[in-house]
Amino acid sequence: xxxxxxxxxxxxxxxxxxxxxxxxxxxxxxLDYGELESxxxxxxxxxxxxxxxxxxPQAYPAAPAPAWGAPHGGHGGHGGHxxHKRQKSFGHMLFSS
Amino acid sequence: MRAQLGSCARIxxxxxxxxxxxxxxxxxxxxxxxxRVTADVLPALSARVRTAAHPAADVCACGADATSxxxxxxxxxxxxHGATVVKAHAxxxxxxxxxxxxxxxxxxxxxxxxxxxxxxxxxxxxxxxxTCWPYGTPVDRDDPDAAPWEAAATLLAGxxxxxxxxxxxxxxPMRGPEKAAxxxxxLRAAGPHPAAAPVLRAWAVLPPWARDEAPMxxxxxxxxxxxxxxxxxxxxxxxxxxxxxxxLGRGDPAWDLARPAxxxxxxxxxxxxxxxxxxxxRKAGGPAVTADGDPWPALDVPARALTAQTAALAIAKSVERxxxxxxxxxxxxxxxxxxxxxxxxxxxxxxx
Numbered sequence: 001x002x003x004x005x006x007x008x009x010x011x012x013x014x015x016x017x018x019x020x021x022x023x024x025x026x027x028x029x030x031l032d033y034g035e036l037e038s039x040x041x042x043x044x045x046x047x048x049x050x051x052x053x054x055x056x057p058q059a060y061p062a063a064p065a066p067a068w069g070a071p072h073g074g075h076g077g078h079g080g081h082x083x084h085k086r087q088k089s090f091g092h093m094l095f096s097s
Numbered sequence: 098m099r100a101q102l103g104s105c106a107r108i109x110x111x112x113x114x115x116x117x118x119x120x121x122x123x124x125x126x127x128x129x130x131x132x133r134v135t136a137d138v139l140p141a142l143s144a145r146v147r148t149a150a151h152p153a154a155d156v157c158a159c160g161a162d163a164t165s166x167x168x169x170x171x172x173x174x175x176x177x178h179g180a181t182v183v184k185a186h187a188x189x190x191x192x193x194x195x196x197x198x199x200x201x202x203x204x205x206x207x208x209x210x211x212x213x214x215x216x217x218x219x220x221x222x223x224x225x226x227x228t229c230w231p232y233g234t235p236v237d238r239d240d241p242d243a244a245p246w247e248a249a250a251t252l253l254a255g256x257x258x259x260x261x262x263x264x265x266x267x268x269x270p271m272r273g274p275e276k277a278a279x280x281x282x283x284l285r286a287a288g289p290h291p292a293a294a295p296v297l298r299a300w301a302v303l304p305p306w307a308r309d310e311a312p313m314x315x316x317x318x319x320x321x322x323x324x325x326x327x328x329x330x331x332x333x334x335x336x337x338x339x340x341x342x343x344x345l346g347r348g349d350p351a352w353d354l355a356r357p358a359x360x361x362x363x364x365x366x367x368x369x370x371x372x373x374x375x376x377x378x379r380k381a382g383g384p385a386v387t388a389d390g391d392p393w394p395a396l397d398v399p400a401r402a403l404t405a406q407t408a409a410l411a412i413a414k415s416v417e418r419x420x421x422x423x424x425x426x427x428x429x430x431x432x433x434x435x436x437x438x439x440x441x442x443x444x445x446x447x448x449x
Contacts, residue, residue: 062368063361063368063371063372063375064391064392064393065361065362065393066362066393066396066397066400066436067435067439068362068401068432068435068436068438068439069361069362069363069364069432069435070362070363070364070428070431070432071364085364085365085424085425085428086241086365086366086367087241088423088424088425089360089365089366089425090238090241090244091238091239092425093360093365093407093425093426093429094238094244094325094326094360094365094366095236095238095325095326095327096325096327096407096410097276097323097325097327097410
């Protein structure tokens with residue numbers, strides 16, 4: 001198809017399972033009906049941590065924490081809260097004076 | 098088995114701390130003790146470690162790759178050659194204090210707890226005391242799942258249970274509060290930063306002893322004084338040992354648990370890893386906390402101090418290097434903000 005704006009040919013790309021058309025001239029993007037919603041949905045899935053599996057047993061009871069503790073720190077669970085931050089703080093903060 | 102990895106007959110030397118990120122600090126920049134360090138001790142130290150590794154040989158056949166720098170800071174330059182490590186301590190190290198700390202590490206009563214030095218005394222090199230140690234394998238900083246939490250806790254419990262008779266008469270206090278106070282001084286010297294105010298507020302509500310402004314109330318227990326995961330190495334027999342005696346001394350043993358406690362409270366250490374650490378410490382009979390129940394009455398003040406220390410150093414380094422705080426550093430600053438609003442005497446479960 002041709003770009004409705006500059007009339008250059010448009011090429012089809014697949015982005016996370018959503019077909020989008022991009023103009024080879026002005027780089028504009030053409031979305032079909034529902035494709036914007038599909039992309040928005042994919043984006044929100046990416047930024048939200050996956051929910052824990054239902055009924056997953058907790059290895060330890062919630063540990064006591066100080067009143068100044070982090071809102072999610074010290075109140076049990078393995079949620080997405082510790083994912084990348086754990087990796088980052090481990091090699092960085094936990095080895096330093 | 099002691100001093101299993103080599104001999105060090107001609108020189109005397111100190112602890113080594115492999116892989117401390119502040120090892121990458123350029124020397125000649127900031128000395129936490131307030132003096133500029135200009136002399137480069139590395140070439141002389143590299144020569145020393147070769148001699149230490151081969152005391153009887155005139156020639157070293159190990160090749161150039163056998164010598165590596167494990168840390169290079171004004172307060173600790175560490176060079177490895179094969180199985181031998183030498184450390185140049187800070188120039189202003191009190192020599193008598195270092196001698197007493199070395200004597201603790203060398204004492205058979207600390208076998209299996211502290212890495213023993215290869216020689217009992219420190220040597221002098223370019224105005225810095227130098228100590229000599231066997232090399233040990235550090236904790237893998239890329240593998241959080243393999244972190245030796247139980248071993249760290251068990252070693253601390255063993256250290257804290259050291260009988261008083263083992264400690265030399267001149268053993269000074271552990272330097273935890275002094276280190277924290279130095280970090281706050283470095284923060285104040287770094288210049289203005291928007292995150293500095295909550296850290297200073299958190300510091301201000303601490304009792305004087307935790308700010309190094311009064312003697313520690315508890316000096317009955319041998320403490321490491323600067324525990325973190327860079328302070329464990331695997332010895333030749335595969336067992337973990339504590340290293341780095343620079344801050345070792347008498348004090349409140351809760352200080353040694355306070356860094357993992359602070360990481361947990363700041364949301365950096367998952368609850369199950371903290372719980373494993375605490376349970377192993379209790380199982381090994383460690384005296385810093387009660388055998389069961391809430392450990393925070395004992396941990397609150399030291400964990401606050403170490404959180405403030407960590408935040409202060411992070412801000413100071415970010416100012417010195419012109420970079421923003423990352424999200425991990427921000428979570429420590431955020432914890433300071435919360436703790437400033439809840440003074441220790443008002444904290445839950447705090448004994449009178």
